[in-house]
Amino acid sequence: MSLAERIQELLHAKIPITRAMGVRVAEYDGRRLVLSAPLAENVNHLGTAFGGSLNTLAVLSGYGLLWLELQDEECHIVIRDSSISYERPVRGGLRASCALPEAEKLAEFKQTFHQRGKARIALASTIEDQGVTAVRFRGTFVALR
């Protein structure tokens, strides 16, 4: 099973609402994770993507990316805080993309985690609508041994 399949299976098994949302791993290249979800399961009263689902998919893209990055570690990942800006409606399927931060920040995060068994890191996710950024998300995630 590929890493992408493992994280999808993990999400579906451990966080059941991801099954109801139809969350899928669309892309993973070791640096960036893209999660998708169909519009039908995540639609709002205006026929566009529901803000709650957009936020959830962004959270999961950060969570999943960190889990893939730390997969050999015995750790739990939780979200501490986040902010999100809904700049345009999302009219088609949902796709949340999260990339690892610059190498220096990632190394600092891992070093702190190894030394103290706890470290936090800020991750940014975006969701596009027809090639234009529609949603900007930023979350602080904590890894705990």
Place this chain on the structure above:
Amino acid sequence: MSLAERIQELLHAKIPITRAMGVRVAEYDGRRLVLSAPLAENVNHLGTAFGGSLNTLAVLSGYGLLWLELQDEECHIVIRDSSISYERPVRGGLRASCALPEAEKLAEFKQTFHQRGKARIALASTIEDQGVTAVRFRGTFVALR
């Protein structure tokens, strides 16, 4: 049908993920809306409430409260931005509570809406765990004619 029943029916009909989450109206007194959802449908990998579901329930409590307040108006309500802080895990069922802001701010919002057909308002929601605030949410909602 009571107002509380109407908003629950509206959410389930128009935003299908609310059915999968098991969202219910727990309380509504004209000033404050409390929405609930069972833990089982909204659990995470640690056996506590999933952050994505907590945020969604908080969004819905603000959205629902505003919808109840403006129910005689022909308008759409959307969320523009929000921030959330997860301060403690939520170990039981989820309950998000949102109260109307002070009378002056609410009157200003309504006046702007009537004059321009568009107005924004900030609403705060909280989620408790065993009587202690566990999650603080703040969102900006926009009402559009």
